[in-house]
Amino acid sequence: MESSTGRTPADRTTVAVVGGGPAGMVLGLLLARAGVDVTVLEKHGDFLRDFRGDTVHASTLTLLDELGLGPSFAEVPHQLMGKVQVVTDGGTATMADLSRLPGAHKHIALVPQWDFLDLLADAGKREETFTLVMNAEVVGLVKSGTRVTGVRYRTPDGSSHALAADVVVAADGRGSTVRREAGLSVRKFGAPMDVWWFRIPRHPDEPANGLGRFSRGSGLALIPRGDYYQCAFLIRKGSDERLRAEGIESFRKRVAVLAPWIADRMGTVESWDDVKLLDVKLDRLRRWHGDGVLCIGDAAHAMSPIGGVGINLAVQDAVAAARILAGPARRGAVTPEVLAKVQRRRWFPTAVTQAFQRRIQDTFLRRTLEGGSVGTGGRMPRAVALLQRFPVLQAVPAYVVAIGLLPEHAPDFARRAPEHITRS
Helix, strand or coil: CCCCCCCCCCCCEEEEECCCCCHHHHHHHHHHHHHCCEEEEEECCCCCCCCCEECCCCCHHHHHHCCCEEEHCCCCCCEEEEEEEEEECEEEEEEHHHCCCCCCCCCCCCCCHHHHHHHHHHHHHCCEEEECCCCCCCEEEEEEEEEEEEEEEECCCCCCEEEEEEEEEEEECCCCHHHHHHHEEEECCCCCCCEEEEEEEECCCCCCCEEEECCCCCEEEEEEECEEEEEEEEEEEECCCHHHCCHHHHHHHHHHHHHHHHHHHHHHCCCCHHCEEEECCCCCECEEEEEEEEECCHHHCCCCCCCCHHHHHHHHHHHHHHHHHHHHHCCCCCHHHHHHHHHHHHHHHHHHHHHHHHHHHHHHHHHHHCCCCCCCCCCHHHHHHHHHHHHHHHHHHHHHCCCCCCCCCHHHCCCCCCCCCCCC
């Protein structure tokens, strides 16, 4: 078996990263630039998955600049989003104006996640201590007593393999195999909604802003993606099966009533195969680590899709983890106390962001989905109206979404001069 980096995977590494998403790939690249032997295990054969988070936030764009990857990212086809707006029964309003952000990047970049991950993989291949193994599905942990000492993974031919490691980092998402096998306790906050993802054509003259539409019993978000919109239709938690039984035409009509200006495009959603369910979760591990194991990103804290901040938090977890782990990993001294430092660093921005999401879920979204009014009588909700009266306040949600409460910067060992990465 050969890794995607052209090297035969060894049976031992210093850090095994489970999951080749944004958090896993950023962590792998940064640790490799610190000279740490790191192996990233990705269960799929490529990064081509639809309806994954495709936002690269302002703080991540700054990180790419610090890593010397800014020029290469600029060559990847993408769109820039500078505002987030909502349409309620009381009118259209701007919720976040990213032009008010500090720094060079006053926008969010919208790029297919596979292109972003391919760029990180290509950068990783330039590092001698970086190994990426595709088609490697982690199925369990290897332990010595209570200490995690590696992982077991399976390849498509059905064969099983073991990879020994000084530390295993779970970056395998909200359904994390690693966190389940490690027996880490999860605190669940619940969510009032699930999301149907689908896409419709976008006209060239339409604004390149993120748009939310909310009315009694309904909610819809439209994310501009070049010639199409990636759409998120909110449904009440657990109602997927019942609503699908009503037929695809019923769904088209629901969207058309909520957003009449896209009614003529709903025919492009031909069947339920074009509508993917996101089971929304909002949870957080009480303890993100054990002896020899650490969870980051959604594996440590599943985020609601509100604000699209999950990827940003995951990437920042990865940067903090790389900075904290690099030295001890080189010395073979990654103790539980070292792993605990990652949680201490990242707990506050995670908990506060989740508290904001819970507040929005349990007041505005729950009331909306249960048929409550959303800016009726020509009036906008009070908080929305305040943002319109004092536009400078639109910088606050812009900062929380696009930068985050505790932005992380590349450690010195990972920084490089700007360069063009040859794409494989």
